Amino acid sequence: MSTAIRKPFNWRRWRLVVTGGAIVGTILLLAILAPWVAPYSPFDLNVAQMLKGPSATHLLGTDELGRDVLSRVIHAARLSMMVAVLASLVGLVFGTLIGTLAAYFGGIVDLILMRLMEILFSFPAILLAIVLMASLGTSIFNAMIAIGIIFIPGFARLARATAESVLRQQYVEQARAIGMSHTRILVREILPNILAPLLVEAAVAFSYAVLLESALSFLGLGAQPPDPSWGNMLNTGRGFMGVAPWLSIVPGAAIFLTVFGFNMLGDGLRDAFDPQLRDE
Amino acid sequence: MREYRPHAQGAARPALAIRELTVDFQRRSGLLRTVDKVSLDVWPKEIVGVIGESGSGKTMTALSAMRLLPHGAKIGGAIALGGRDLVNIGESEMRALRGDRIALIPQDAMQSLNPTMRVGRQVGEPYEFHRKQSYGAIWSKVVELLRAVKIADPETRVRDYPHQFSGGMQQRAMIAMGLALDPELIIADEPTTALDVTVQARILKLLRDIRDERGSAILFITHELGIVAELCDWVYVMKDGKVVEDGPVKRIFEAPKADYTRMLLEATPSIHRRKGAKR
Numbered sequence: 001m002s003t004a005i006r007k008p009f010n011w012r013r014w015r016l017v018v019t020g021g022a023i024v025g026t027i028l029l030l031a032i033l034a035p036w037v038a039p040y041s042p043f044d045l046n047v048a049q050m051l052k053g054p055s056a057t058h059l060l061g062t063d064e065l066g067r068d069v070l071s072r073v074i075h076a077a078r079l080s081m082m083v084a085v086l087a088s089l090v091g092l093v094f095g096t097l098i099g100t101l102a103a104y105f106g107g108i109v110d111l112i113l114m115r116l117m118e119i120l121f122s123f124p125a126i127l128l129a130i131v132l133m134a135s136l137g138t139s140i141f142n143a144m145i146a147i148g149i150i151f152i153p154g155f156a157r158l159a160r161a162t163a164e165s166v167l168r169q170q171y172v173e174q175a176r177a178i179g180m181s182h183t184r185i186l187v188r189e190i191l192p193n194i195l196a197p198l199l200v201e202a203a204v205a206f207s208y209a210v211l212l213e214s215a216l217s218f219l220g221l222g223a224q225p226p227d228p229s230w231g232n233m234l235n236t237g238r239g240f241m242g243v244a245p246w247l248s249i250v251p252g253a254a255i256f257l258t259v260f261g262f263n264m265l266g267d268g269l270r271d272a273f274d275p276q277l278r279d280e
Numbered sequence: 281m282r283e284y285r286p287h288a289q290g291a292a293r294p295a296l297a298i299r300e301l302t303v304d305f306q307r308r309s310g311l312l313r314t315v316d317k318v319s320l321d322v323w324p325k326e327i328v329g330v331i332g333e334s335g336s337g338k339t340m341t342a343l344s345a346m347r348l349l350p351h352g353a354k355i356g357g358a359i360a361l362g363g364r365d366l367v368n369i370g371e372s373e374m375r376a377l378r379g380d381r382i383a384l385i386p387q388d389a390m391q392s393l394n395p396t397m398r399v400g401r402q403v404g405e406p407y408e409f410h411r412k413q414s415y416g417a418i419w420s421k422v423v424e425l426l427r428a429v430k431i432a433d434p435e436t437r438v439r440d441y442p443h444q445f446s447g448g449m450q451q452r453a454m455i456a457m458g459l460a461l462d463p464e465l466i467i468a469d470e471p472t473t474a475l476d477v478t479v480q481a482r483i484l485k486l487l488r489d490i491r492d493e494r495g496s497a498i499l500f501i502t503h504e505l506g507i508v509a510e511l512c513d514w515v516y517v518m519k520d521g522k523v524v525e526d527g528p529v530k531r532i533f534e535a536p537k538a539d540y541t542r543m544l545l546e547a548t549p550s551i552h553r554r555k556g557a558k559r
Contacts, residue, residue, distance in 0.1 A: 170391035176348055177386070178379030178406055178457065192396035 016268025023261030031077040038071035042228050051244045061246045063236065072228040073250050079229050080258070083144045083222075084209035088202050090148025095155020096191075096198055102156070103163035104186060114160065117153040125150050126215060133221040140229075143222040147212045151205050158201055162194040169193075200270045207262030214255050230255050283527050287326035287513060293363050295465045295497035296322040296345060296382075302356035303340050303349060303521075314340045316521040317357070322465060327491055327498045329512035329529070331505065331544070337521035338501050342467050345499070346384055347374045362464050380410040383458035385468040389450035393442035399453050400426075400438030406460035425456040429486060448479035455486065462494055469501045484511050505548050509533055517541045 030037055039059070046066035054061045060070040098117065102110040120128070132146035166172065167190065175189045210230075216222035217231025225232055230251040237247030288294075303315035315337040322328045330338045343349050345359055347366060359366040361382055366374065378384075383406075386392040393402060403425055404418035419438070426434035429452040442450060451471060458466050468487065472480040488511060491498055500512060508515055509529060516526040517538065525538040536542045 170386060170388055171394045173348070174384070174386055174392040174454075175394075175405075176378070177346060177384040179375045179377070179409055180379075180405070181375065184409070188397070189394055193394070 013272055014268070016264050017272055018268075020261050020264030020266075020268050023257060024265055027077055027258055027261065028081060030074050031081040034074050034078045038068075038074045040068035040071040042067060042072040042075040043226055044068070051240065053244070054246060060250050061244065063233075063244070063247055064240060069233075069246060069250050072233060073230070073254050076223075076228040076230045076233060076251065077254065077258075079140065079223055079227065080210050080213055083140060083147065083213045084206050086144045087147035087151065087209040087213075088205045090145065091151025091155050091205055092198060092202050094148075095152045096159045096194075098152065099156035099159025099161075100163045100186060100190060100194070103160045103167060104182070104190065110160075113156070117156045120149070121153040125212065129212060129216055130219070130221065133216065138221050138224065140223045140227070143213055143216050146216075147209050150212070151209070154205070155198065155201060159194060159198060162197055163190055166190050166193045196273055197270075200266055200273065203262055203266035203269060207259040207266070210255065210258050210262070214251075283531065285323070285514060285528070287323035288321075291324050294321040294360075295324050295326075295362055296320075296499065297360045298341070298345065298357070299359075300357040301341065301344055301359065303337070303344055304354045304356070306352055306354070314353075314521050315344065318518070318521070318523050320516055320523065320526075322497045322499050324464075324497050325491060325495050326514060327488070327500060327512050329500045329502060329508040329515045330518060331502060331508050331515060332518035333503060333544075335520075336518040338518050339469055340521075341518070342384075342469055342499060342501050345465075345467060346378060346382060347371075348378075348384075376410070379406045379457075379463075380461050381463050382465045382467065383461075383463040385451075385454050385458045385466060385471045387470045388474050389454045389471075390442070390447060390474070392454055393445075393450060395442055397441075398438070399440050399442055399445060402442075403438075403453055403457045403460065406457065410461060421460075422456075425460060426453070428459065428490075429453070429456045430482075431456075447475055448483065451475060451479075451483055452486070455483070455490070459490060459494065459496070463496055465497050465499060466490075467499045467501070470503070472507065473502075473504075480507075487511065505533075505545065517544065 044067060046062070049058070049062045049066040051064055052058060052062045058068050058070065060068075060073065063069055063072070098113050102113040123131075128150055129143075129146045132149060133142060136142040136145065172185060172189050175185050180188070213222055214229070214231035214234065217229040218235045220232070220235070223229035223232055233251040234248055234255075237244070237251065240247050298318060298320040301315055301318045301320075302313060305312040305314060318337070318341055320328070320330070320341065330341065332338045340349065344355055345361070345366065349355065355367055357367070361377065366377070393399065400419070400422045401415075404415075404422040407413045407418045407421060408415070422438055423434045426437060431437055431449055431452050445453060454471070472483050475483065484507065487498060487500075490496060500507070502508060512529050514526065515529050515532045517524050517532070517540065519540050524540045525532070525536065527537075532541060533545065536545060
């Protein structure tokens, strides 16, 4: 009974997770090690080397101020990852809290909390972000908060639906029967049992956060120059599309790869944890 | 005529006394009465069976004593646990009693264990919540509890997760949790329904041993007559939210007074009667 039978590693089941994880892992590693990995400082100007194409000294070329594009794109990864992590975390924590409370207490609490979430949900994400940025002021920290707020209703809905099904479980009733308080029931019985789908959702939110951050920075609402961000690099590159296409292609490819990697990881995790897809 | 009730002799007061209990639900069509003026006693060291078909109100009666009725239920009458009123006390006072002075052994043990927590941790919860003891101090007590409910190799089993336990062991773990603080009353709500007969017999023996060794009173809810005959000292027969009859097990089975009890007894399949009918 207690001796688990070891199943051979199922590559088919985990291939998305492994591939996505490898992409994500590489990007995260680059982001963390940016100051040591990047060949140049992202801020060093070199007017003599303006708008030079990819070469041995500057692998991905230079921008309109002669800065090394490779170094800038690596440093931008750092910023994007930080924003994405913190924004997903804000969404995850507050969304889970709101959704779980709504499910647990039901009635009027549920009504008020979920209607608030629906109001938040009814705004287009990018519009809501712009409104929040306008009222909070433009900075990368505020971009993170704004993106996090956009994520809250999605997490809240998922948390509520999952918590509803966990609440009907007999072990929650039993927890009451041994005299557990509401807080303890929420933390010990409900939270651990709703966490898996929420974490998968967090991986998906993460890639969306990268996109949103890029969009906000592109619009000039996120990272402020000279801080490098994929979004504002893309915006600068726009003006030099004809003479220096690498200025747009490099940050664009970085955004694509990151989103691709995270979506693959998220999908893979969801499938791997789905018992109905487990043994096909 | 009052029948002789051995456990009531010499005891100061019942472990659980229920008087004129009513449980009502508000329905659009009016009040729905699921328990109708039920009076019931469980004396110390006594195993009392409550028997009846589904919908007879037996589970509602038991849940009333825990104050764990579904939302919207209204309790009337009086319930006392060892002389302490349970109907009018606040929720936090009631919470302090649950799992400490009054314990519930549920019907489906598998569903009653949190799949994300080790069995030992869960069985130790009453110590943790009611005695505010640390995880380290609880550990050895939990091992002793698991030993008391006859789980083999408790030192390693405490670290298992619920899915690593068999159905019978899960039910034993739930019983261990109920025993933790030596409650005055254990309410067992059809604890053997989900188990096969051999495991069932062992669980019933365990409950009887617990009563003999620890002196807890047990209120046993079931629809199986065989279990009542085997385990209980005193029986209440319920139908449509009312107690139709109560008495010592032997007398109920040999000379039922109420028509319903007689019907219930006759409805039980018996190998002897089948043979007789053929002859």
